[in-house]
Amino acid sequence: MIEDRYRVQSVGRALDILEKIAVAGKGGARLTDLAQEVGITKAAAYGTLLTLKARGIVTDVGEGLGKRYRLGLALVRLGDLALSGTGIADVAMPVLRQLTQTTGITSRVAIWDEDAAVVVGRADAPDAIRLDSALGRRERPHCSAVGKIFLAAMPRSEALELLERIGTPTRTPKTLSTLPALDAALDTVVAKHYAIDDEEDHEGVICIAAGVFGHNGATVGAISVTTLKQLLPNAAVPALAQTLIDHANRISLALGGLPAQTGWRARA
Amino acid sequence: MIEDRYRVQSVGRALDILEKIAVAGKGGARLTDLAQEVGITKAAAYGTLLTLKARGIVTDVGEGLGKRYRLGLALVRLGDLALSGTGIADVAMPVLRQLTQTTGITSRVAIWDEDAAVVVGRADAPDAIRLDSALGRRERPHCSAVGKIFLAAMPRSEALELLERIGTPTRTPKTLSTLPALDAALDTVVAKHYAIDDEEDHEGVICIAAGVFGHNGATVGAISVTTLKQLLPNAAVPALAQTLIDHANRISLALGGLPAQTGWRARA
DNA sequence: AACGCTGTTTTGTAATATTAAACAATAGCT
């Protein structure tokens, strides 16, 4: 068990500061604001920022008054290394780009990590409305297409237990928030080999996802397409889903894995 | 001036640990090794790792004995946010991919940061030998093509002063290590609008780079192509350089900036 | 079966990070 007493406080505070800088975005964050938001003294935050700056984790822009702190380029390297450790991001990217090029729809890859589907790759459609497709985004399992893929792939009892543990908050009127409803939805995923998020997380936004399978049949990832509901007629969904499955299979193949047909068999 | 006394030690050690995990690569690093390499006790390293793990900065794979620590997915988000803060990475990527597709050569984008050219984007040639093109890599100014672009763009006195301050270590027999030689090389860059690293950093590897200019004529970035020397005849260099300059201009244009012709004028 | 190696936990202590307050310097306002 992880006891709080073993954790080092200063490092936790440093990460708090880093998070605040991250959400501050391109404008950057000011020292006084950071200290207040994190709940420590200016001096403490200052020392921490000095340390982070010396390693390139943060950068400061401006001089003297109104100086702003932004995320540093050292994080670029660490993030890239973390990505390459996933084993699927690099392989999936070319396939994703082709998928987006042929369909004109933004596509993404996600892997499972700590009770969430984490986006580790994306191919943005050039002319599409820029939806929030930030890398590293953690998608809720119960109201995201990629999340449902992972849920459907695990033993059902385990999936329901997980959902009960982390909760199924209502995000929109169409969010499936009850366990029986989600149980049935997962049955559909297993039967059809793809998952849908039909305005269950964001109003007006629809997602379709398909699974990527490794050499032992394990679900190592999921790819998805995301677009506005009004741009995708219901009748067009099956065809798009099949295209998605085909591309997912190409990734599985490149990883030395199994196609979807085989991958889902065990769960049916 | 930054005094060491203001820096927080624990955070520095946490970053040391993170760096060791980063260089350990996909295999991961073990607790005992990390503690020894960083020079602290197992218990201290353990507490730090617990803190980092709770935030997703690191992940542990395996159970009990031989447990390994790897970079966590929280770094993916932070790295992506740091990238989007550069303002050029996103814009340059499509152009880079097209450049690589037409030439078959790996291409990259770099920006200037803290006395080095930092790679913030890459488009790997599919069939090329995988050269070390990791994101976040800091290229030495005096023996890299992108580095010379930035050096040539700044006032010459400042460039030479910088080189003297950070040193010009010899990497290969062809490395330009003397200030007069580098001074002359920068003259060539300004005259020809592109820079070359001809086996000056790695034997057998040649790079060509061109500058990207912002709306006020400032050098906001540099793009480059990297390939094996034996694959690129000397006679083919000028044409490739021109292609590179054309693509760099497209990026400058997309940023609302000036073309190379105008960008270099002030330095001539 | 005993050893050698893990990762985990404990406790005391001293170094450490923190707070609080004072400082310098800028920008805005009357």
Add this chain to the structure above:
DNA sequence: AGCTATTGTTTAATATTACAAAACAGCGTT
């Protein structure tokens, strides 16, 4: 212009905090 309100930067002193050393438990190997 002068005053005020904030900013980022230092300082010095305290007690909290992170650390080292050692003991513990679990697995693999000899």
